[in-house]
Amino acid sequence: MSVKLNKIIQTIEALAPENLAEAWDNVGLQVGSRQQSIKRILLTLDITADVVDEAVKKKVDLIIAHHPFIFKGLKTLSSDCEKGQIISQLIKNEVAVYVAHTNLDKAPKGLNHYLAEIMGLENIKTLEPSNPVVYYKLVVFTPVDASHKIIEVFGKNGAGAIGDYDYCTYRSSGTGTFRPLVGATPFIGEVNKLTCVSEDRIEAIVAAPDLKNLIAVLKRNHPYEEMAYDVIALENGGLINENGLGKIGVLSQPMEAADFIASTKDRLGLVALRGAGKVPDIVRRVAICSGAGADMIGLAKAKRADVLITGDLKHHDGQRALENNFWVLDAGHYGTEKWVTDCFKQILESGLEDACPEMIVAESARDFIVNY
Numbered sequence: 001m002s003v004k005l006n007k008i009i010q011t012i013e014a015l016a017p018e019n020l021a022e023a024w025d026n027v028g029l030q031v032g033s034r035q036q037s038i039k040r041i042l043l044t045l046d047i048t049a050d051v052v053d054e055a056v057k058k059k060v061d062l063i064i065a066h067h068p069f070i071f072k073g074l075k076t077l078s079s080d081c082e083k084g085q086i087i088s089q090l091i092k093n094e095v096a097v098y099v100a101h102t103n104l105d106k107a108p109k110g111l112n113h114y115l116a117e118i119m120g121l122e123n124i125k126t127l128e129p130s131n132p133v134v135y136y137k138l139v140v141f142t143p144v145d146a147s148h149k150i151i152e153v154f155g156k157n158g159a160g161a162i163g164d165y166d167y168c169t170y171r172s173s174g175t176g177t178f179r180p181l182v183g184a185t186p187f188i189g190e191v192n193k194l195t196c197v198s199e200d201r202i203e204a205i206v207a208a209p210d211l212k213n214l215i216a217v218l219k220r221n222h223p224y225e226e227m228a229y230d231v232i233a234l235e236n237g238g239l240i241n242e243n244g245l246g247k248i249g250v251l252s253q254p255m256e257a258a259d260f261i262a263s264t265k266d267r268l269g270l271v272a273l274r275g276a277g278k279v280p281d282i283v284r285r286v287a288i289c290s291g292a293g294a295d296m297i298g299l300a301k302a303k304r305a306d307v308l309i310t311g312d313l314k315h316h317d318g319q320r321a322l323e324n325n326f327w328v329l330d331a332g333h334y335g336t337e338k339w340v341t342d343c344f345k346q347i348l349e350s351g352l353e354d355a356c357p358e359m360i361v362a363e364s365a366r367d368f369i370v371n372y
Protein backbone atom coordinates (compact mmCIF):
# COMPACT_ATOMS: atom_id res chain seq x y z
CA MET A 1 0.00 0.00 0.00
CA SER A 2 1.47 3.37 -0.93
CA VAL A 3 0.34 6.76 0.32
CA LYS A 4 1.55 10.32 -0.27
CA LEU A 5 3.90 11.61 2.41
CA ASN A 6 1.66 14.66 2.70
CA LYS A 7 -1.18 12.42 3.92
CA ILE A 8 1.09 10.83 6.54
CA ILE A 9 2.15 14.26 7.79
CA GLN A 10 -1.46 15.44 7.94
CA THR A 11 -2.39 12.34 9.96
CA ILE A 12 0.34 12.97 12.55
CA GLU A 13 -0.27 16.70 12.69
CA ALA A 14 -4.01 16.26 13.18
CA LEU A 15 -2.98 14.97 16.61
CA ALA A 16 0.29 16.86 17.13
CA PRO A 17 0.23 20.11 15.14
CA GLU A 18 3.61 21.68 14.41
CA ASN A 19 2.64 24.86 16.22
CA LEU A 20 2.55 22.96 19.53
CA ALA A 21 6.34 22.54 19.34
CA GLU A 22 8.60 24.62 21.56
CA ALA A 23 10.16 27.68 19.87
CA TRP A 24 13.68 26.19 20.14
CA ASP A 25 12.63 22.94 18.50
CA ASN A 26 12.88 21.93 14.83
CA VAL A 27 10.07 19.65 13.75
CA GLY A 28 8.40 18.68 10.50
CA LEU A 29 9.71 17.40 7.19
CA GLN A 30 13.53 17.53 7.27
CA VAL A 31 14.44 15.60 4.10
CA GLY A 32 12.31 14.73 1.05
CA SER A 33 9.10 15.99 -0.49
CA ARG A 34 5.48 15.89 0.64
CA GLN A 35 4.66 14.57 -2.84
CA GLN A 36 6.71 11.37 -2.40
CA SER A 37 4.85 8.06 -2.42
CA ILE A 38 5.54 6.05 0.72
CA LYS A 39 5.31 2.26 0.84
CA ARG A 40 7.46 1.44 3.85
CA ILE A 41 8.31 3.47 6.98
CA LEU A 42 11.06 3.06 9.58
CA LEU A 43 10.14 4.31 13.05
CA THR A 44 12.85 5.44 15.46
CA LEU A 45 13.63 7.61 18.46
CA ASP A 46 16.93 8.89 16.99
CA ILE A 47 18.45 9.05 13.54
CA THR A 48 21.99 7.72 13.50
CA ALA A 49 24.27 6.40 10.74
CA ASP A 50 23.20 2.85 11.75
CA VAL A 51 19.52 3.74 11.52
CA VAL A 52 20.00 5.22 8.05
CA ASP A 53 21.96 2.13 6.94
CA GLU A 54 19.07 0.02 8.19
CA ALA A 55 16.58 2.24 6.32
CA VAL A 56 18.50 1.81 3.06
CA LYS A 57 18.96 -1.93 3.55
CA LYS A 58 15.26 -2.40 4.30
CA LYS A 59 14.28 -0.18 1.35
CA VAL A 60 12.12 2.21 3.33
CA ASP A 61 10.90 5.46 1.78
CA LEU A 62 10.51 7.39 5.02
CA ILE A 63 12.04 7.58 8.49
CA ILE A 64 9.81 9.02 11.21
CA ALA A 65 11.82 10.10 14.24
CA HIS A 66 11.16 11.81 17.55
CA HIS A 67 14.46 13.66 18.04
CA PRO A 68 15.23 16.23 15.32
CA PHE A 69 18.03 15.08 13.07
CA ILE A 70 18.64 18.59 11.75
CA PHE A 71 18.45 20.70 14.87
CA LYS A 72 20.78 23.67 14.95
CA GLY A 73 21.93 25.47 11.79
CA LEU A 74 23.95 23.22 9.52
CA LYS A 75 27.23 24.81 8.42
CA THR A 76 28.14 22.22 5.79
CA LEU A 77 26.73 19.25 3.91
CA SER A 78 30.20 17.94 3.10
CA SER A 79 30.32 14.16 3.18
CA ASP A 80 33.57 14.49 5.15
CA CYS A 81 31.41 14.95 8.25
CA GLU A 82 28.94 12.37 9.55
CA LYS A 83 25.87 14.56 9.23
CA GLY A 84 26.76 15.36 5.59
CA GLN A 85 27.29 11.68 4.86
CA ILE A 86 23.94 10.76 6.38
CA ILE A 87 22.09 13.47 4.48
CA SER A 88 23.67 12.55 1.14
CA GLN A 89 22.86 8.87 1.79
CA LEU A 90 19.25 9.79 2.50
CA ILE A 91 18.95 11.91 -0.63
CA LYS A 92 20.73 9.37 -2.86
CA ASN A 93 18.36 6.65 -1.69
CA GLU A 94 15.28 8.89 -1.74
CA VAL A 95 14.57 8.33 1.95
CA ALA A 96 12.52 11.16 3.47
CA VAL A 97 12.81 12.19 7.13
CA TYR A 98 9.96 13.52 9.23
CA VAL A 99 10.23 14.56 12.88
CA ALA A 100 7.55 15.08 15.56
CA HIS A 101 9.23 16.09 18.82
CA THR A 102 7.92 18.55 21.42
CA ASN A 103 4.67 18.82 19.45
CA LEU A 104 4.16 15.09 20.08
CA ASP A 105 5.25 15.46 23.73
CA LYS A 106 2.66 18.20 24.26
CA ALA A 107 -0.22 16.76 22.22
CA PRO A 108 -3.14 15.74 24.47
CA LYS A 109 -3.00 12.16 23.13
CA GLY A 110 0.72 12.18 22.28
CA LEU A 111 3.78 10.45 23.71
CA ASN A 112 3.15 11.30 27.37
CA HIS A 113 -0.40 10.06 27.18
CA TYR A 114 0.85 6.84 25.61
CA LEU A 115 3.43 6.49 28.39
CA ALA A 116 0.81 7.17 31.08
CA GLU A 117 -1.35 4.40 29.61
CA ILE A 118 1.59 1.98 29.63
CA MET A 119 2.04 2.82 33.32
CA GLY A 120 -1.61 1.85 33.84
CA LEU A 121 -2.71 5.31 34.89
CA GLU A 122 -6.35 6.29 34.86
CA ASN A 123 -8.05 9.67 34.73
CA ILE A 124 -5.04 11.04 32.85
CA LYS A 125 -4.67 14.85 32.79
CA THR A 126 -1.95 17.17 31.51
CA LEU A 127 0.64 17.96 34.17
CA GLU A 128 1.64 21.38 32.85
CA PRO A 129 -1.06 22.72 30.51
CA SER A 130 0.18 25.21 27.91
CA ASN A 131 -1.27 28.71 27.93
CA PRO A 132 -4.97 28.16 28.46
CA VAL A 133 -7.07 29.22 25.49
CA VAL A 134 -9.56 32.00 26.25
CA TYR A 135 -13.11 30.94 25.47
CA TYR A 136 -16.24 33.00 24.89
CA LYS A 137 -19.89 32.06 24.97
CA LEU A 138 -21.50 32.95 21.65
CA VAL A 139 -25.29 33.30 21.61
CA VAL A 140 -27.23 33.54 18.35
CA PHE A 141 -30.97 34.13 17.96
CA THR A 142 -32.55 32.41 14.97
CA PRO A 143 -36.00 31.52 13.60
CA VAL A 144 -36.83 27.96 14.69
CA ASP A 145 -36.63 26.40 11.23
CA ALA A 146 -33.06 27.69 10.75
CA SER A 147 -31.80 26.30 14.09
CA HIS A 148 -30.41 23.08 12.69
CA LYS A 149 -28.39 24.92 10.05
CA ILE A 150 -26.97 27.33 12.65
CA ILE A 151 -25.96 24.44 14.94
CA GLU A 152 -24.19 22.85 11.95
CA VAL A 153 -22.26 26.08 11.37
CA PHE A 154 -21.31 26.22 15.07
CA GLY A 155 -20.04 22.64 15.04
CA LYS A 156 -18.23 22.77 11.70
CA ASN A 157 -16.33 25.87 12.76
CA GLY A 158 -15.05 24.53 16.08
CA ALA A 159 -17.63 25.99 18.48
CA GLY A 160 -18.84 23.67 21.24
CA ALA A 161 -15.74 21.45 21.30
CA ILE A 162 -15.35 20.20 24.87
CA GLY A 163 -12.88 17.38 25.61
CA ASP A 164 -13.81 14.36 23.51
CA TYR A 165 -17.08 15.96 22.33
CA ASP A 166 -17.95 18.46 19.65
CA TYR A 167 -21.19 20.16 18.58
CA CYS A 168 -21.93 20.91 22.27
CA THR A 169 -24.62 23.58 22.03
CA TYR A 170 -27.63 24.61 24.09
CA ARG A 171 -30.94 25.61 22.51
CA SER A 172 -33.84 27.34 24.24
CA SER A 173 -37.06 28.57 22.67
CA GLY A 174 -38.82 31.90 23.03
CA THR A 175 -40.33 34.77 21.16
CA GLY A 176 -38.30 37.42 19.41
CA THR A 177 -39.65 40.82 18.42
CA PHE A 178 -38.48 43.36 15.90
CA ARG A 179 -39.74 46.19 13.73
CA PRO A 180 -38.20 46.60 10.27
CA LEU A 181 -37.49 50.29 9.53
CA VAL A 182 -37.74 52.08 6.22
CA GLY A 183 -34.99 50.81 3.91
CA ALA A 184 -34.93 47.30 5.42
CA THR A 185 -35.68 44.19 3.35
CA PRO A 186 -36.91 41.87 6.09
CA PHE A 187 -36.89 38.05 5.80
CA ILE A 188 -40.10 38.03 7.87
CA GLY A 189 -42.49 40.93 8.70
CA GLU A 190 -43.33 44.29 7.18
CA VAL A 191 -41.73 47.73 7.38
CA ASN A 192 -42.84 49.77 10.41
CA LYS A 193 -44.84 46.86 11.93
CA LEU A 194 -43.86 45.13 15.14
CA THR A 195 -43.32 41.46 14.38
CA CYS A 196 -43.27 38.58 16.88
CA VAL A 197 -41.48 35.40 15.80
CA SER A 198 -40.84 32.05 17.46
CA GLU A 199 -37.08 31.96 17.78
CA ASP A 200 -34.42 29.75 19.26
CA ARG A 201 -31.51 30.98 21.31
CA ILE A 202 -28.48 28.83 20.42
CA GLU A 203 -25.35 29.10 22.46
CA ALA A 204 -21.96 27.41 22.58
CA ILE A 205 -18.45 28.10 23.74
CA VAL A 206 -15.93 29.17 21.15
CA ALA A 207 -12.16 29.59 21.41
CA ALA A 208 -10.98 33.18 20.97
CA PRO A 209 -8.97 32.46 17.79
CA ASP A 210 -12.10 30.93 16.13
CA LEU A 211 -14.57 33.65 17.14
CA LYS A 212 -14.18 36.18 14.31
CA ASN A 213 -14.39 33.59 11.56
CA LEU A 214 -17.38 31.86 13.21
CA ILE A 215 -19.36 35.11 13.39
CA ALA A 216 -18.60 35.83 9.71
CA VAL A 217 -19.74 32.35 8.62
CA LEU A 218 -22.87 32.56 10.81
CA LYS A 219 -23.80 35.88 9.25
CA ARG A 220 -23.51 34.36 5.77
CA ASN A 221 -25.75 31.43 6.76
CA HIS A 222 -28.28 33.23 8.96
CA PRO A 223 -31.63 33.99 7.26
CA TYR A 224 -32.05 37.44 8.83
CA GLU A 225 -30.70 40.60 7.28
CA GLU A 226 -29.27 41.53 10.68
CA MET A 227 -28.20 38.59 12.81
CA ALA A 228 -28.74 39.21 16.53
CA TYR A 229 -25.94 37.73 18.62
CA ASP A 230 -24.07 38.21 21.91
CA VAL A 231 -20.45 37.50 22.71
CA ILE A 232 -20.07 36.84 26.42
CA ALA A 233 -16.71 36.80 28.21
CA LEU A 234 -16.55 33.78 30.51
CA GLU A 235 -15.77 34.53 34.14
CA ASN A 236 -14.40 31.01 34.58
CA GLY A 237 -11.61 31.83 32.13
CA GLY A 238 -12.65 29.21 29.65
CA LEU A 239 -11.56 25.61 29.55
CA ILE A 240 -8.34 23.98 30.61
CA ASN A 241 -6.14 23.39 27.62
CA GLU A 242 -5.01 19.75 27.56
CA ASN A 243 -1.99 20.61 25.40
CA GLY A 244 1.18 20.63 27.44
CA LEU A 245 4.02 18.68 28.95
CA GLY A 246 3.70 15.66 31.20
CA LYS A 247 0.69 13.78 32.48
CA ILE A 248 -0.75 12.98 35.88
CA GLY A 249 -3.11 10.17 36.72
CA VAL A 250 -4.01 7.58 39.32
CA LEU A 251 -3.27 3.89 39.64
CA SER A 252 -6.37 1.72 39.72
CA GLN A 253 -4.87 -0.01 42.76
CA PRO A 254 -2.62 1.98 45.13
CA MET A 255 0.61 0.08 45.87
CA GLU A 256 3.55 0.14 48.21
CA ALA A 257 6.69 1.88 46.94
CA ALA A 258 8.65 -1.38 46.49
CA ASP A 259 5.82 -2.84 44.40
CA PHE A 260 5.61 0.35 42.39
CA ILE A 261 9.34 0.14 41.59
CA ALA A 262 8.92 -3.45 40.42
CA SER A 263 5.84 -2.56 38.40
CA THR A 264 7.57 0.43 36.74
CA LYS A 265 10.57 -1.69 35.73
CA ASP A 266 8.27 -4.34 34.38
CA ARG A 267 5.92 -2.02 32.48
CA LEU A 268 8.74 0.06 30.98
CA GLY A 269 11.03 -2.91 30.32
CA LEU A 270 13.91 -1.49 32.38
CA VAL A 271 16.94 -3.29 33.76
CA ALA A 272 17.71 -0.40 36.12
CA LEU A 273 15.69 2.34 37.78
CA ARG A 274 17.28 5.18 39.74
CA GLY A 275 15.48 7.40 42.17
CA ALA A 276 15.86 10.20 44.68
CA GLY A 277 14.01 11.99 47.47
CA LYS A 278 11.48 10.92 50.04
CA VAL A 279 9.96 7.51 49.30
CA PRO A 280 6.21 7.46 50.14
CA ASP A 281 4.56 4.53 51.90
CA ILE A 282 1.86 4.19 49.27
CA VAL A 283 1.82 5.30 45.63
CA ARG A 284 -1.50 6.23 44.13
CA ARG A 285 -1.13 9.45 42.14
CA VAL A 286 1.63 9.36 39.51
CA ALA A 287 3.11 12.18 37.42
CA ILE A 288 5.10 11.34 34.33
CA CYS A 289 7.18 13.34 31.87
CA SER A 290 9.09 11.67 29.04
CA GLY A 291 12.69 12.67 28.35
CA ALA A 292 14.20 15.24 30.71
CA GLY A 293 11.42 16.34 33.06
CA ALA A 294 13.11 16.91 36.42
CA ASP A 295 11.96 20.55 36.24
CA MET A 296 8.49 19.19 36.96
CA ILE A 297 9.37 18.09 40.51
CA GLY A 298 7.77 21.16 42.15
CA LEU A 299 4.70 21.06 39.92
CA ALA A 300 4.18 17.31 40.42
CA LYS A 301 4.32 17.82 44.18
CA ALA A 302 1.94 20.80 43.99
CA LYS A 303 -0.50 18.59 42.07
CA ARG A 304 -0.31 16.03 44.90
CA ALA A 305 1.51 13.34 42.94
CA ASP A 306 3.20 10.67 45.06
CA VAL A 307 6.00 10.28 42.52
CA LEU A 308 7.32 11.77 39.28
CA ILE A 309 8.70 9.40 36.65
CA THR A 310 11.04 11.02 34.17
CA GLY A 311 14.55 10.67 32.69
CA ASP A 312 17.93 12.43 32.77
CA LEU A 313 17.97 13.00 36.54
CA LYS A 314 21.00 15.01 37.66
CA HIS A 315 22.66 15.21 41.07
CA HIS A 316 20.98 18.50 41.99
CA ASP A 317 17.58 17.27 40.80
CA GLY A 318 17.92 14.57 43.44
CA GLN A 319 18.77 17.24 46.01
CA ARG A 320 15.70 19.24 44.98
CA ALA A 321 13.49 16.17 45.35
CA LEU A 322 14.89 15.62 48.85
CA GLU A 323 14.36 19.27 49.82
CA ASN A 324 10.77 19.04 48.52
CA ASN A 325 10.10 15.85 50.46
CA PHE A 326 9.15 14.33 47.15
CA TRP A 327 9.98 11.12 45.28
CA VAL A 328 11.34 11.14 41.74
CA LEU A 329 12.23 8.10 39.62
CA ASP A 330 14.64 8.19 36.67
CA ALA A 331 13.55 5.66 34.05
CA GLY A 332 16.04 7.12 31.56
CA HIS A 333 15.59 9.39 28.59
CA TYR A 334 15.57 6.35 26.31
CA GLY A 335 13.49 4.32 28.75
CA THR A 336 10.68 6.88 28.69
CA GLU A 337 10.90 7.76 25.00
CA LYS A 338 11.59 4.48 23.19
CA TRP A 339 7.79 4.12 23.22
CA VAL A 340 7.54 6.79 20.57
CA THR A 341 7.77 4.16 17.82
CA ASP A 342 4.65 2.40 19.15
CA CYS A 343 2.99 5.78 19.56
CA PHE A 344 3.65 6.71 15.89
CA LYS A 345 2.43 3.26 14.86
CA GLN A 346 -0.82 3.69 16.74
CA ILE A 347 -1.41 7.18 15.29
CA LEU A 348 -0.83 6.09 11.69
CA GLU A 349 -2.74 2.81 11.95
CA SER A 350 -5.82 4.48 13.39
CA GLY A 351 -5.56 7.55 11.12
CA LEU A 352 -4.81 5.82 7.80
CA GLU A 353 -6.56 2.47 8.45
CA ASP A 354 -6.35 0.30 5.31
CA ALA A 355 -4.19 2.89 3.50
CA CYS A 356 -1.45 2.62 6.15
CA PRO A 357 1.96 1.71 4.67
CA GLU A 358 4.11 -1.03 6.18
CA MET A 359 5.87 0.17 9.35
CA ILE A 360 9.09 -1.23 10.82
CA VAL A 361 10.58 -0.32 14.19
CA ALA A 362 14.32 0.39 13.79
CA GLU A 363 16.35 -2.46 15.27
CA SER A 364 19.53 -0.39 15.21
CA ALA A 365 18.12 2.39 17.41
CA ARG A 366 19.35 1.94 20.96
CA ASP A 367 20.01 3.60 24.28
CA PHE A 368 23.26 5.59 24.07
CA ILE A 369 23.66 5.17 27.84
CA VAL A 370 24.74 1.70 28.85
CA ASN A 371 24.41 -0.05 32.21
CA TYR A 372 27.52 -2.18 32.82
Ligand SMILES: [Zn+2]
Nearest residue numbers: 067291333337
Ligand atom coordinates in the same frame (compact mmCIF):
# COMPACT_ATOMS: atom_id res chain seq x y z
ZN1 LIG B 1 13.91 13.22 24.07
